[in-house]
Amino acid sequence: MSDFFATALSRNDIRQLATFIRKVFGYLDVWWIPVELLLDQMVQEFDEFSYEIVPDDEWDDTSVHADTDILGHTIRIRESIYINACEGSGRDRMTIAHEISHYILICVVGVKLCSCRDKRSVLPYNDPEWQAKCLAGELLIPVYKIKSLKETPSVNRITALCGVSYDAAAYQLKKFGGGVT
Numbered sequence: 341m342s343d344f345f346a347t348a349l350s351r352n353d354i355r356q357l358a359t360f361i362r363k364v365f366g367y368l369d370v371w372w373i374p375v376e377l378l379l380d381q382m383v384q385e386f387d388e389f390s391y392e393i394v395p396d397d398e399w400d401d402t403s404v405h406a407d408t409d410i411l412g413h414t415i416r417i418r419e420s421i422y423i424n425a426c427e428g429s430g431r432d433r434m435t436i437a438h439e440i441s442h443y444i445l446i447c448v449v450g451v452k453l454c455s456c457r458d459k460r461s462v463l464p465y466n467d468p469e470w471q472a473k474c475l476a477g478e479l480l481i482p483v484y485k486i487k488s489l490k491e492t493p494s495v496n497r498i499t500a501l502c503g504v505s506y507d508a509a510a511y512q513l514k515k516f517g518g519g520v521t
């Protein structure tokens with residue numbers, strides 16, 4: 341749970357945003373988004389944006405795999421996570437998509453944040469962490485592509501098509517119908 345409220349966004353809102361991002365960067369007809377190339381495209385597209393690959397031995401908190409500095413417009417990624425993502429690890433690809441999602445939601449879309457006095461009152465669609473998780477899932481696992489198939493594919497097939505973990509594919513298939521969260 342985050343210490344901040346964000347402007348409310350439903351899964352349906354975020355799904356539309358994910359499709360728009362795919363369109364802008366030329367991935368509308370693609371199942372597998374190469375997140376490492378998307379980072380380079382973002383550098384071209386967004387004036388202030390940069391990303392940094394940090395050697396593992398210079399990374400302090402091993403429980404954190406990547407982070408986003410909103411004020412500095414920078415995503416930092418641990419080197420081993422970046423390399424794994426380039427080699428197709430679904431979990432590490434999702435880590436990078438998660439940070440990209442934080443950046444786009446706050447710095448590009450301009451989702452407003454305010455500090456939260458009562459954590460119990462933050463609902464999922466107001467939570468910046470939920471929003472980034474949701475956008476990353478919608479971005480890497482496009483429901484409109486799944487809908488274009490004759491049958492809903494298996495979790496294993498989605499895992500292979502989209503380059504995501506089994507858990508992420510299973511979760512996204514459960515959210516197939518959209519909704520608020």
Ligand SMILES: [Zn+2]
Pocket residue numbers: 438442469472
């Ligand atoms: Zn996050």
